[in-house]
Amino acid sequence: MKAVVITSPGGPEVLQVQEVDEPQLQDGEVLIKIEATAINRADTLQRKGLHPPPKGASPYLGLECSGTIEAVGTNVSRWKIGDQVCALLSGGGYAEKVTVPAVQVLPVPPNISLKDAACFPEVVCTVWSTVFMISKLSPGESFLVHGGSSGIGTFAIQIAKYYGIKVFTTAGSEEKLAFCKDIGADVCINYKTEDFVARVKEETQGKGVDVILDNIGAAYYQRNLESLNVGGRLFIIGFMGGTVTETNLTMLLAKRLTVQAAGLRGRSIENKGEIVREVEKNVWPAIDCGKVKPVVYKSFPLSEVSEAHSLMESSKHMGKILLFP
Numbered sequence: 001m002k003a004v005v006i007t008s009p010g011g012p013e014v015l016q017v018q019e020v021d022e023p024q025l026q027d028g029e030v031l032i033k034i035e036a037t038a039i040n041r042a043d044t045l046q047r048k049g050l051h052p053p054p055k056g057a058s059p060y061l062g063l064e065c066s067g068t069i070e071a072v073g074t075n076v077s078r079w080k081i082g083d084q085v086c087a088l089l090s091g092g093g094y095a096e097k098v099t100v101p102a103v104q105v106l107p108v109p110p111n112i113s114l115k116d117a118a119c120f121p122e123v124v125c126t127v128w129s130t131v132f133m134i135s136k137l138s139p140g141e142s143f144l145v146h147g148g149s150s151g152i153g154t155f156a157i158q159i160a161k162y163y164g165i166k167v168f169t170t171a172g173s174e175e176k177l178a179f180c181k182d183i184g185a186d187v188c189i190n191y192k193t194e195d196f197v198a199r200v201k202e203e204t205q206g207k208g209v210d211v212i213l214d215n216i217g218a219a220y221y222q223r224n225l226e227s228l229n230v231g232g233r234l235f236i237i238g239f240m241g242g243t244v245t246e247t248n249l250t251m252l253l254a255k256r257l258t259v260q261a262a263g264l265r266g267r268s269i270e271n272k273g274e275i276v277r278e279v280e281k282n283v284w285p286a287i288d289c290g291k292v293k294p295v296v297y298k299s300f301p302l303s304e305v306s307e308a309h310s311l312m313e314s315s316k317h318m319g320k321i322l323l324f325p
């Protein structure tokens with residue numbers, strides 16, 4: 001089969017489509033013939049040699065896919081050959097076929113095309129497993145998501161609005177902020193021209209928001225704490241602004257704040273299965289009724305994978321970038 005190979009750690013040009021062996025189906029897995037995969041920011045780190053796949057994962061890039069089940073392993077009862085699905089992967093999506101534990105597979109939601117279904121698994125499982133399952137973001141609360149026009153942000157805004165949450169977001173251009181507003185964000189803050197702490201305080205009568213989903217890390221840590229309400233929860237999922245910072249801790253105590261961080265890829269199959277089950281129960285209905293939509297910025301054939309990575313690293317995109325084998 002064809003797959004994208006990282007010929008050596010480096011820029012987008014090191015990605016090459018090559019002929020490789022098909023993955024071998026194991027007990028409890030299904031084999032998917034891939035219709036589409038999506039690019040995630042983590043893929044660009046893996047390409048540079050900074051984010052190695054976890055033990056036992058495919059050596060190829062790709063954390064999510066949609067497609068048709070082509071074979072079913074032993075001890076799999078839910079899925080059959082021919083089912084149209086999407087799946088949360090530990091790798092291997094940038095290829096014609098992939099094997100995945102059956103518990104990490106979801107049905108394609110009604111009214112969503114097989115291709116567009118590739119937009120969902122990684123961002124949905126990341127957002128649901130963090131701010132909803134752990135930080136307990138709840139109806140009536142307020143929520144700040146940084147990078148609202150990102151793959152993660154466009155989903156987070158829509159699902160939070162579905163659950164009756166007031167959504168604040170940051171982005172780096174007026175075009176991106178207008179887009180965030182269109183998909184439901186209530187308060188849109190240009191982080192290049194405005195102080196997001198001051199704006200959050202102004203919009204919340206000085207209180208701050210209840211939950212923050214952060215992909216910036218060190219550069220925003222202190223300001224995120226300042227933006228939280230009493231009992232607020234900060235969930236960190238990325239370090240685009242660095243990993244080392246010095247912070248005044250008094251606010252943690254005074255406001256009884258919770259700070260957490262987590263990665264999805266390294267979790268156990270059982271834990272991913274639990275997240276996928278919760279996602280099907282709590283997020284799929286929002287997609288079924290059209291309140292949460294796939295946001296596809298651009299699609300590329302597998303042969304143009306280097307262009308797709310360059311686009312992601314330019315940060316010009318809004319929503320997801322898809323790849324088709």
Ligand SMILES: NC(=O)c1ccc[n+]([C@@H]2O[C@H](COP(=O)([O-])OP(=O)(O)OC[C@H]3O[C@@H](n4cnc5c(N)ncnc54)[C@H](OP(=O)(O)O)[C@@H]3O)[C@@H](O)[C@H]2O)c1
Pocket residue numbers: 039040041042122123126146147148149150151152153170171172173176191215216236237238239240241262263264265312315316319
């Ligand atoms: N922990 C996990 O399990 C997990 C899983 C998935 C994703 N993630 C992380 O989540 C983040 C988003 O992933 P993605 O795939 O959706 O990537 P993406 O679409 O490339 O999004 C990155 C976003 O960050 C924004 N950004 C950059 N600097 C910013 C700043 N100072 N303030 C606010 N926004 C800023 C960019 O927007 P502007 O152009 O407006 O700057 C861009 O929209 C990444 O950091 C990724 O590593 C973590």
